[in-house]
Amino acid sequence: MKATIFVSALLLFCAGCTSQQSEQLTQQQVDQIKSEVKLAGDSLMAKLRRLDPGWSLYFVESPDWKMINADGSHNDYQTFANSTNNFNTSVATYNWATTRQDFIVAAKDMVICSWIGKDELTFKSGDKMTYDPHSYTLIFKKIDNQWKVFYSHDSGVPVMSKVGKK
Amino acid sequence: MKTIIFAPALFLLCAGCSSQQPSQLTQDQKDQITGEIKTICDSIVAGWNRLDMDASLAYYSDSPESIHFRGDEVALDFPAMKKNWIDGVPTLTSYTWTTTNQYYPIVSNDVVVCCWQGHSQVVMKSGDIINFKGAYTSVFRKTAGQWKVVVGHESGTAVTKKAGRN
Numbered sequence: 552m553k554a555t556i557f558v559s560a561l562l563l564f565c566a567g568c569t570s571q572q573s574e575q576l577t578q579q580q581v582d583q584i585k586s587e588v589k590l591a592g593d594s595l596m597a598k599l600r601r602l603d604p605g606w607s608l609y610f611v612e613s614p615d616w617k618m619i620n621a622d623g624s625h626n627d628y629q630t631f632a633n634s635t636n637n638f639n640t641s642v643a644t645y646n647w648a649t650t651r652q653d654f655i656v657a658a659k660d661m662v663i664c665s666w667i668g669k670d671e672l673t674f675k676s677g678d679k680m681t682y683d684p685h686s687y688t689l690i691f692k693k694i695d696n697q698w699k700v701f702y703s704h705d706s707g708v709p710v711m712s713k714v715g716k717k
Numbered sequence: 718m719k720t721i722i723f724a725p726a727l728f729l730l731c732a733g734c735s736s737q738q739p740s741q742l743t744q745d746q747k748d749q750i751t752g753e754i755k756t757i758c759d760s761i762v763a764g765w766n767r768l769d770m771d772a773s774l775a776y777y778s779d780s781p782e783s784i785h786f787r788g789d790e791v792a793l794d795f796p797a798m799k800k801n802w803i804d805g806v807p808t809l810t811s812y813t814w815t816t817t818n819q820y821y822p823i824v825s826n827d828v829v830v831c832c833w834q835g836h837s838q839v840v841m842k843s844g845d846i847i848n849f850k851g852a853y854t855s856v857f858r859k860t861a862g863q864w865k866v867v868v869g870h871e872s873g874t875a876v877t878k879k880a881g882r883n
Contacts, residue, residue, distance in 0.1 A: 615822035617832055623851030623873030625834065651792065653784055655856070655867065657828035663856055665784045665868060667792055686786040688854050688870040690824060702822060702830065704854040706872035708789040 576659060585654045588662045588691050591698035596647045607635040611699035613692070619704040621682070644673040650684065660693035677714030682707035739823045750829055751821045754857055757864055758831045761855075762814050770802040778858065778865035785869040798869070810840040827859040844880025849873050 576584070591609060598606035612628040619625050626634065647670045655663040669683040690702035739747070757776050764773030777783065783795040793801065816835040823829050832854050839847040851873015857864045 617820075617822070619832070619834075619852045619854060619870075619872060621872050623834070625852065653782070655782060655828070655858070657858075658825040661824045661828070663824070663828070663868060665786075665792065667786075684789075684791055686792065686870070688786070688856070688868055690822070690830065702854075704832075704852070704870045704872065706786050706788055706870060 576656065580659070581656045584656050584659065584662060587693075588654060588664060588698050589652065591691065592652070592664060592666065592689070595700075596649075599645050600647065602639065602642060602645065604635070604639045607632065609698075609700055610703075611692070611694060611701050613701035615701055617702050617704075621685075621705050621707050621709065641674055641676075642672055643675045644671075646671045662691045662698070664689045664691060679712040681710050681712075683710075739825065742823065742826055746826070747823055750823055750826065753864060754821050754829050754831050755819075757857070758819070758833065758855070761866075762816065762833075765812055765814055768806050768809060768812060770799075770806055774799055774802065776864070776866060777869070778860070778867045780860075780865075780867065783867050787871050788873070788875075808842055810842050811838075812840075813838050824856075829857045829864070831855040831857060841880075846878045846880075847875050848878070849875040851875075 595606055595609040598609075610628075610631065616628045617625060618628075618631050647668055649666065649668040651665075651667040653665040655665075657663060664687070666687040666689060667684050669681070670685050671679065671681045673679050685707040686705060688702075688704045689700050691698045692701055693699075742750070761773045761776050764770065777795060777798070779795045779799075781794075783798075785793045785795070785798040787793065787798075787801070814835060814837040816833050818834040820832050821829055822832070832852065834852045836848065836850040839849065841847070851871065854868070854870040855866045856868035858867045859865075
């Protein structure tokens, strides 16, 4: 009897552990996670549009932090944090329009977001910069019940329109 | 007695089968995963450098969730990306990618990111030479025991030296 129970428990253990990842999440859980991350991304963009400095709080310093820019350069977290101040003081208006957004739920607290859209910045100098398209690969991690970005890679070609030039 | 045997087995089941986040992986497991991904990334680059795109494409997923970003282009699905690579080969004399920096953030035990930074030189059959400096993000997902790229993202700057010009 002991052997039967032990073998059954062992089989249950082995069967249960063959797949340990997102397959364990129900479709309802996956949908819930996607909607949470979408909401976090939308809130980030809404704050950017309002030029609310709180947008930068959606990014979090992490040992795995990486920010790859459209020109192939990369920023460490401190460089990013410093650049946010520059953005907040030099930009007059910011607009973003999403054209596509996909999510890969890697785990219950890790999501990869592919985000494509068009953005337009107007600087206080009057110069304008547009990216169309502008593509992002973002990795969100849930920390203290909030979704935060610790990995960002974007690409696109900036088109500058200098004030007074046509 | 049954309870005594069943309870530890149930504990083992629950402990072993909960979704493994990066922080729950042992250093040995992380090293193992990193080693597997590094080997694949090196094989992908070796394929590019031989202009053997089929060899590199073997490590890319053809699942519907696959998405690839290339600079200024809109997102490509796997068939479009594959066509892009295959169609490009007859126009090339050589392609050489040199990695200067790489790292592998582990998102979960079946999702890992490979981040390459480096530069490439493309010699076209026309004689033009393109020097590219930039970065690649490849998101790998392990499915049926195999690591495959499901998200690819490239960004950087390219300078073209036209044939016959100094």
